[in-house]
Amino acid sequence: xxxxxxxxxxTVTRRDRRVLEGVSFGAERGEMLGLVGPNGAGxxxxxxxxxxxxxxxxxxxxxxxAPLERLSDARRAFLAAYLPQERRVAWNxxxxxxxxxxxxxxxxxxxxxxxxxxxxxxxxGALARRGVLDMxxxxxxxxxxxxxxxxxxxxxxxxxxxxGLDPEAQMLILERLRAxxxxxxxxxxxxxxxxxxxxxxxxxxxxxxxxLAALGAPRDALSPKVLATVxxxxxxxxxxxxxLVLSARRLTAQRTPxxxxxxxxxxxxxxxGEPYA
Amino acid sequence: MRLAALLVLALAAAFALxxxxxxxxxxxxxxxxxxxxxxxxxxxxxxxxxxxxGACAALVGAALGLAGAVMQGLLRNPLAEPGVLGVSAWAGxxxxxxxxxxxxxxxxxxxxxALLGALGAGGVVAVIAARFREPETxxxxxxxLAALGGALTALVFNLSPSxxxxxxxxxxxxxSVANRDWSDLPPALxxxxxxxxxxxxxxxxxxMLTLGDESAAMSGLPMARLRVAALVGAALxxxxxxxxxxxxxxxxxxxxxxVRGAVSDDPARTLAPSALAGAILLTLADLLARVIxxxxxxxxxxxxxxxxxxxxxxxxxxxxxxxxx
Numbered sequence: 001x002x003x004x005x006x007x008x009x010x011t012v013t014r015r016d017r018r019v020l021e022g023v024s025f026g027a028e029r030g031e032m033l034g035l036v037g038p039n040g041a042g043x044x045x046x047x048x049x050x051x052x053x054x055x056x057x058x059x060x061x062x063x064x065x066a067p068l069e070r071l072s073d074a075r076r077a078f079l080a081a082y083l084p085q086e087r088r089v090a091w092n093x094x095x096x097x098x099x100x101x102x103x104x105x106x107x108x109x110x111x112x113x114x115x116x117x118x119x120x121x122x123x124x125g126a127l128a129r130r131g132v133l134d135m136x137x138x139x140x141x142x143x144x145x146x147x148x149x150x151x152x153x154x155x156x157x158x159x160x161x162x163x164g165l166d167p168e169a170q171m172l173i174l175e176r177l178r179a180x181x182x183x184x185x186x187x188x189x190x191x192x193x194x195x196x197x198x199x200x201x202x203x204x205x206x207x208x209x210x211x212l213a214a215l216g217a218p219r220d221a222l223s224p225k226v227l228a229t230v231x232x233x234x235x236x237x238x239x240x241x242x243x244l245v246l247s248a249r250r251l252t253a254q255r256t257p258x259x260x261x262x263x264x265x266x267x268x269x270x271x272x273g274e275p276y277a
Numbered sequence: 278m279r280l281a282a283l284l285v286l287a288l289a290a291a292f293a294l295x296x297x298x299x300x301x302x303x304x305x306x307x308x309x310x311x312x313x314x315x316x317x318x319x320x321x322x323x324x325x326x327x328x329x330x331g332a333c334a335a336l337v338g339a340a341l342g343l344a345g346a347v348m349q350g351l352l353r354n355p356l357a358e359p360g361v362l363g364v365s366a367w368a369g370x371x372x373x374x375x376x377x378x379x380x381x382x383x384x385x386x387x388x389x390x391a392l393l394g395a396l397g398a399g400g401v402v403a404v405i406a407a408r409f410r411e412p413e414t415x416x417x418x419x420x421x422l423a424a425l426g427g428a429l430t431a432l433v434f435n436l437s438p439s440x441x442x443x444x445x446x447x448x449x450x451x452x453s454v455a456n457r458d459w460s461d462l463p464p465a466l467x468x469x470x471x472x473x474x475x476x477x478x479x480x481x482x483x484x485m486l487t488l489g490d491e492s493a494a495m496s497g498l499p500m501a502r503l504r505v506a507a508l509v510g511a512a513l514x515x516x517x518x519x520x521x522x523x524x525x526x527x528x529x530x531x532x533x534x535x536v537r538g539a540v541s542d543d544p545a546r547t548l549a550p551s552a553l554a555g556a557i558l559l560t561l562a563d564l565l566a567r568v569i570x571x572x573x574x575x576x577x578x579x580x581x582x583x584x585x586x587x588x589x590x591x592x593x594x595x596x597x598x599x600x601x602x
Contacts, residue, residue, distance in 0.1 A: 048491070051495060053491050053494055053495070073494075073497050073498065073499055073500070074497040075497075076495070076497070077495055077496055077497025077498075078497065080495070081495060082491060082492065082495045083492075084489060084491045084492060086489055086491075088489060089487060089488060090353035090354075090486065090487045090488075090489075090544075091353075091487050091537075091542040091543070091544060092542045093487060093541055093542045093543055094541050094542075097541060097543060098487070098488070101484065101485060101487070101488060101492075101496070104496050104497050104498070105497070131541075131542065144488070147488070147492075
């Protein structure tokens with residue numbers, strides 16, 4: 001079976017600046033691929049170019065086994081769906097109507113049924129009739145992800161779907177995307193939370209200054225060497241009871257004790273004899 | 278559906294009022310005479326003077342209400358209105374030029390000039406819109422285009438040969454449906470019908486734009502085509518409105534907001550109700566213009582601006598919610 005997404009030598013230039021340089025990789029159906037990299041590495045540009053939303057100077061993009069150029073708008077929408085990082089919604093439409101926008105081509109009542117089902121999956125079914133502008137940022141992020149899921153596309157591309165959310169919501173969102181991958185979709189997701197990405201994804205692609213710096217299983221792709229050269233971190237992904245965590249500090253600032261795993265493992269239970277507040 | 282039925286009823290009521298009342302007060306006997314004999318003097322007042330005028334106001338209101346809803350949906354901006362991209366300014370400018378050139382007396386010349394002006398501006402905007410997707414960029418270009426249209430109109434004033442011409446232009450620019458008769462309607466119906474059809478064709482695209490350009494582009498809809506359809510459709514509606522009644526503000530801004538809540542803020546479902554609401558608003562505004570006892574009859578554009586400005590403030594107040602989000 002052909003890959004859901006295949007990039008070959010993808011090159012993008014913006015305002016005379018080379019943003020992506022010969023990036024090649026693919027995403028198979030049934031796989032969740034994490035795209036990580038520092039700010040400005042070219043993650044969003046890569047996603048947009050991969051979907052034809054951004055002009056590219058060189059390279060090829062194949063969606064569902066066909067070159068992107070040969071796909072009609074409708075066919076492309078059938079093969080791939082996109083959740084942009086931007087969460088602005090212009091009008092205060094009810095959540096279920098917004099999610100139903102994802103189910104293009106279905107009759108209205110069926111689209112609405114799909115929308116409610118997707119909202120349930122993201123545990124915001126009770127908010128189906130609430131206007132999206134009357135929601136918290138976290139609620140809206142779930143609604144927009146539900147819109148992505150409602151497309152039922154074989155390739156789901158989500159740009160920072162979990163950014164700015166509380167830990168439980170972040171985990172829920174990546175869990176739901178992962179469930180879609182298990183159900184046979186290819187999922188490509190960007191994240192700045194390396195541990196979260198490493199835990200949820202089958203493979204990680206690391207982008208650095210517009211080029212692919214590493215690609216492989218999370219631990220291999222996010223090796224101490226990659227953490228140092230790409231992210232400027234001294235440390236490693238380490239096992240913890242809840243899954244992989246990132247234990248690292250900034251390479252230059254010696255005094256920063258940024259031991260994330262220490263925080264993750266810190267007890268939130270009250271000490272013996274201390275009453276719950 | 279219930280909303281549409283309600284609006285149609287309200288429009289029928291507003292239209293009936295606009296026929297029943299006006300500058301001349303009729304006695305009950307005269308009403309009876311008018312109804313039994315439409316050719317009688319009271320009948321003439323009702324059916325040959327007031328009815329076409331009311332129909333004209335309703336038609337222009339509907340066109341502006343629809344164009345306003347389309348512009349708000351396309352630009353994703355609650356403060357957008359039919360003239361935001363400079364279309365009405367250019368329609369007004371072309372008409373002013375036609376008046377100055379002495380074409381005002383020629384049947385249909387003024388109307389054609391206004392429509393051409395609107396289409397010219399609409400064409401420029403459509404070309405720009407194909408190049409720049411962001412609504413902010415489009416609005417900025419629109420402001421520039423509108424300012425240029427306004428400046429050229431001022432230039433026409435400046436160079437106008439006589440005070441009479443100046444007064445004629447000014448009066449026309451303020452907007453009115455006075456003295457319109459049935460024969461004025463058909464020439465406007467064609468561009469309005471075409472414009473409305475284009476706007477309704479673009480409705481799905483407007484709904485999809487709620488989530489932004491990229492989500493819309495990935496939705497599978499032919500967005501480039503729908504965007505141009507919406508722009509050209511709105512330009513036709515606005516141009517035909519200006520050609521029929523001059524430049525009338527606020528109706529296109531306010532109408533969509535009056536119905537938006539009843540259709541769950543859906544930009545596509547806002548279109549038809551907004552057209553009906555615009556028709557009701559302008560029919561009532563024209564009625565007000567006639568019955569307010571002033572020495573010189575109030576111009577329709579003046580009435581909509583007088584009542585529209587406070588509404589505009591209210592709309593801005595309520596819309597601020599979506600900016601904060």
